[in-house]
Amino acid sequence: MRICPICTGNQVIDGAIRFDHGGLLFELNQCLSCAHLFYVNTVEFNFREDFVHKRSIRGYIEKIADMEQTLSVVYNVLHENPSWKLGTDIGCGVGIVMDFAFTMRQCRMIGFEPSPDYSEEGSNVLKLHVVPDYFDLKYLQGQYMDFATCFQVLQLVSDPLTFLQEIKRGLKEDGVLILSTPDNEKLKDDNAVSHYFSAFSPGVHRQLFSKESLQAALTSAGFTETAIFRYNGHLFALAGSKDLSDIDLFRLNPEVLTDYYIKKLRLLQPGSSYFNGFWYRLYRTKIDKGDYQDAFEMLTSVDWFDVWSAEEINAISKPEKLFELNTAADGIIYYYTAILFLNHLHRVEYAEKFFELSFYLCSKIIQLHPEVSTIEKDIVWLAKYHQILALYYQGKTQQANLEAYQLRYHQKEFYNHIDHPPHDLIEKVVNLQEKYR
Ligand SMILES: [Zn+2]
Structure with missing residues (x-):
C-alpha cells in the first residue's frame, strides 16, 4: 500500500490522474487525508x-x-x-x-x-x-x-x-x-x-x-x-516562529517596480537579456498606466528593435528562428505598440498592422515555444479583436467582417494550434459586428 509522502496517511487513490505526454504515461496518486498529489513516475530530471x-x-x-x-x-x-x-x-x-x-x-x-x-x-x-x-x-x-x-x-x-x-x-x-x-x-x-x-x-x-x-x-x-x-x-x-498573518502579501507596488526597472536600465548593457526584460516591463507598465508620452519616448529612443514583417513571421518554422527576434517578448511589445498607436498617436492604420503582427507572432510562439507562452496566450485573441476594431474604425468593413467571422468560427489554418477564443471575447466581436453592420 502506498503512503502519502507528506502526512504519511495510507488512504491513497492510485492513478487519481493519468495522462499521456511524449509517448509516456504519467500517473499521479492522491492522498485522501491531505489532498496531496504525487507522481508515481520517478524520472530523474537533472x-x-x-x-x-x-x-x-x-x-x-x-x-x-x-x-x-x-x-x-x-x-x-x-x-x-x-x-x-x-x-x-x-x-x-x-x-x-x-x-x-x-x-x-x-x-x-x-x-x-x-x-x-x-x-x-x-x-x-x-x-x-x-x-x-x-x-x-x-x-x-x-x-x-x-x-x-x-x-x-x-x-x-x-x-x-x-x-x-x-x-x-x-x-x-x-x-x-x-x-x-x-x-x-x-x-x-x-x-x-x-x-x-x-x-x-x-x-x-x-x-x-x-x-x-x-x-x-x-x-x-x-x-x-x-x-x-x-x-x-x-x-x-x-x-x-511568530504570527505572520497580517502582511498584505499581494499588494502590487508598481511605483517600486518602475523605480527598480529604471535603476537597472541605467546600469545594464543594452542588448543583454536583463536589459531587454526590464525595458519591456517598463514599456508595458507605462502603457498600462496610460503614460503614453513616456512610452512613446522610450520607443523612439530605441535603436535595437527591428519590426519583422508578417511574411517573415509566418515563415518561422523552427523554435531556433524565434531567437533571432529582438527579445522573447517581441509579440507582446508589438501589442503594446499597437495600443500606443491607437490611443495616443491616433494612427489607426499603424495600430491595425501592429495588432496583426502581434497576433501572428504570439500565435507562432504558442505553437513553437509553448513552455514560455503564458502572456502570449493571454493577448493573442485580444490582438485579433483590436485588429478587427481598427479595421472597422478605418471603414474597412468587409475585411473586418471576414476577420470577425473567422475568429467566431475559428476558421483559419493557423488558428489550429491555439485554443479557441474565450466566450466574452467572441461576444465583444459579435457586438462590434452589430454596431458596424
Ligand atoms: Zn497526505
Missing part, C-alpha cells in the same frame, strides 16, 4: 545539464510572467521587516529576486541554482553571490539567515520534508521562509492537463501541493507559525 532550460533562459529573463507578482510579494515582506539584511534564495534562477532585494532594500542574499546557465547569468551579469549547486547548509558557512525565499521549487523536490527542515536549520530563530508552489486545487478538473500544463510539468515536477498538504509539510519541518494564501493558481506561504 537541472545541471538541461538543454531545454538553456534555450528557454532568454524567455525567462525577458518576459517571465509572474516576476512582478513575485517581486511584489518579496517587497511587501521586506518592507514589514526593515531590520533584515541577510537572506538566501533557493532556486534563484537568474537572480532577479536577489538583485531586487539588494537594489531596493539593501538585503544581501546568497542564491542557489544548480542549472549552470542560470547561475552564471546571475553571477556574471548581475554580480550576485550564486552557488551553482542545490541548496546545502554547508555553503552558508555557519551564517544564519533573516529570511529565505523559495519560489516554485518545492514541487520539484523528491523529499520535501527534509528539504524544508534544511531550510529551517539555515534560518535565525525568528527567521522567515517565503515560498510559492502550484496549487493542486483545480488539477482534477476536466482538461486540467492542457489548461494547467506548467503545473503538471511531467518529468520535472514530483509533488503538487494542496493547501492542507503544504500546511502539513511546513508544520512537520518545524515551522510553528504559518500563513498560506491561494493566489492565481499558486500557494504562497510564510513560515516562521
Whole structure:
C-alpha cells in the first residue's frame, strides 16, 4: 500500500490522474487525508545539464510572467521587516529576486541554482553571490539567515520534508521562509492537463501541493507559525516562529517596480537579456498606466528593435528562428505598440498592422515555444479583436467582417494550434459586428 509522502496517511487513490505526454504515461496518486498529489513516475530530471532550460533562459529573463507578482510579494515582506539584511534564495534562477532585494532594500542574499546557465547569468551579469549547486547548509558557512525565499521549487523536490527542515536549520530563530508552489486545487478538473500544463510539468515536477498538504509539510519541518494564501493558481506561504498573518502579501507596488526597472536600465548593457526584460516591463507598465508620452519616448529612443514583417513571421518554422527576434517578448511589445498607436498617436492604420503582427507572432510562439507562452496566450485573441476594431474604425468593413467571422468560427489554418477564443471575447466581436453592420 502506498503512503502519502507528506502526512504519511495510507488512504491513497492510485492513478487519481493519468495522462499521456511524449509517448509516456504519467500517473499521479492522491492522498485522501491531505489532498496531496504525487507522481508515481520517478524520472530523474537533472537541472545541471538541461538543454531545454538553456534555450528557454532568454524567455525567462525577458518576459517571465509572474516576476512582478513575485517581486511584489518579496517587497511587501521586506518592507514589514526593515531590520533584515541577510537572506538566501533557493532556486534563484537568474537572480532577479536577489538583485531586487539588494537594489531596493539593501538585503544581501546568497542564491542557489544548480542549472549552470542560470547561475552564471546571475553571477556574471548581475554580480550576485550564486552557488551553482542545490541548496546545502554547508555553503552558508555557519551564517544564519533573516529570511529565505523559495519560489516554485518545492514541487520539484523528491523529499520535501527534509528539504524544508534544511531550510529551517539555515534560518535565525525568528527567521522567515517565503515560498510559492502550484496549487493542486483545480488539477482534477476536466482538461486540467492542457489548461494547467506548467503545473503538471511531467518529468520535472514530483509533488503538487494542496493547501492542507503544504500546511502539513511546513508544520512537520518545524515551522510553528504559518500563513498560506491561494493566489492565481499558486500557494504562497510564510513560515516562521511568530504570527505572520497580517502582511498584505499581494499588494502590487508598481511605483517600486518602475523605480527598480529604471535603476537597472541605467546600469545594464543594452542588448543583454536583463536589459531587454526590464525595458519591456517598463514599456508595458507605462502603457498600462496610460503614460503614453513616456512610452512613446522610450520607443523612439530605441535603436535595437527591428519590426519583422508578417511574411517573415509566418515563415518561422523552427523554435531556433524565434531567437533571432529582438527579445522573447517581441509579440507582446508589438501589442503594446499597437495600443500606443491607437490611443495616443491616433494612427489607426499603424495600430491595425501592429495588432496583426502581434497576433501572428504570439500565435507562432504558442505553437513553437509553448513552455514560455503564458502572456502570449493571454493577448493573442485580444490582438485579433483590436485588429478587427481598427479595421472597422478605418471603414474597412468587409475585411473586418471576414476577420470577425473567422475568429467566431475559428476558421483559419493557423488558428489550429491555439485554443479557441474565450466566450466574452467572441461576444465583444459579435457586438462590434452589430454596431458596424
Ligand atoms: Zn497526505
